[in-house]
Amino acid sequence: MNLSIRRILRKWLLRGNNVYCPCCRKNVSTFLPFGNVVRLNAACPFCGSLERHRLIWHFLHQREPKLIKDGMKLLHVAPERVFFKNFRREKQIQYFPADKFMPGHHYPRGTKKIDILDITYSDNFFDAILCTHVLEHVDNDIQAMKEFYRVLKPGGWAVLQVPIDYSRADTFEDNSINTPEEREKHFGQRDHLRLYGRDYSQRLIKAGFNVDCIDFCNMFPEEEQKRFGFDKNDGIIYLCKK
Ligand SMILES: [Zn+2]
Numbered sequence: 001m002n003l004s005i006r007r008i009l010r011k012w013l014l015r016g017n018n019v020y021c022p023c024c025r026k027n028v029s030t031f032l033p034f035g036n037v038v039r040l041n042a043a044c045p046f047c048g049s050l051e052r053h054r055l056i057w058h059f060l061h062q063r064e065p066k067l068i069k070d071g072m073k074l075l076h077v078a079p080e081r082v083f084f085k086n087f088r089r090e091k092q093i094q095y096f097p098a099d100k101f102m103p104g105h106h107y108p109r110g111t112k113k114i115d116i117l118d119i120t121y122s123d124n125f126f127d128a129i130l131c132t133h134v135l136e137h138v139d140n141d142i143q144a145m146k147e148f149y150r151v152l153k154p155g156g157w158a159v160l161q162v163p164i165d166y167s168r169a170d171t172f173e174d175n176s177i178n179t180p181e182e183r184e185k186h187f188g189q190r191d192h193l194r195l196y197g198r199d200y201s202q203r204l205i206k207a208g209f210n211v212d213c214i215d216f217c218n219m220f221p222e223e224e225q226k227r228f229g230f231d232k233n234d235g236i237i238y239l240c241k242k
Helices: 003-013 051-062 081-089 141-151 180-187 200-206 222-228
Strands: 019-021 026-028 032-034 039-043 073-077 094-099 126-132 152-161 210-215 236-241
Touching: 019 222, 051 081, 051 126, 051 152, 051 222, 051 236, 073 081, 081 094, 126 141, 141 152, 141 200, 200 210, 200 236
Parallel strands: 073 094, 073 126, 126 152
Antiparallel strands: 019 026, 032 039, 152 236, 210 236
C-alpha cells in the first residue's frame, strides 16, 4: 500500500478527539499500543511521541515563568526525533542537538558530536539542557551531570530525565552485572548500567544542581492525564537549576 493511502486510511481510522498530542498538536481517537510489555494509549500515531515525550513537551511549554525563551542556547543531548523536528521549527532559539555518534546509527542532520563526559563547550555556555533517558547508559553518570552543570549558565535550567523504579529507595548498581542478559534482568534493559531509585535527585544535587522534583502529571485531573496520554508512573520532571 502506498504511503499516502496508508496515511489517509490511518487518519480515517483514528478520527476523533478522545486524546490530544501536545508534540504534534493533533487530536485522535486513541494513542497506539507500544512497548515490549505492551502499554495501551502510548504512541502517537502521527508523530510517534510516547508518554514521557508528551509530558516533557507539555511541561517545557506550559511552565511559568517561560522556560523556552527567544535567543536561548539549548543543548539537546541524544535528540529524540519528535523533539528535534519541533525545536528546529522554533526559529527563535539557538538549538544545539548533540550525540555521541555510535557506528551503525543515523542521526538527524545538523547533530553535533559530543561526549557528555567531556563536553567541548566552555563553562556557562548554554541557557538550557535537555537530556532524557541517556544517563542510565553512561558509566560515570555523576561526571556527566557535573559536565552539564559546568556548561550551563548561572540561572539556566536542565531537564535531566531517567527511568526510575519508584519502589526502590536507592539506585542499584553492580559492576559485575555486565552482560546484556544480566543487565536486562537486573536493570530492565540490555544496555542500562543501573536501576535508578528515589534517590536520583540526590545525584543531581551532588553534581551541583538545585533540583525541583515536579510531579507534573498529577497537576492534571485523571481525565486530562488520559487525554494527554501521560504515564502516572513516570510523571515527575527533574528541573535542575544552576
Ligand atoms: Zn503526536
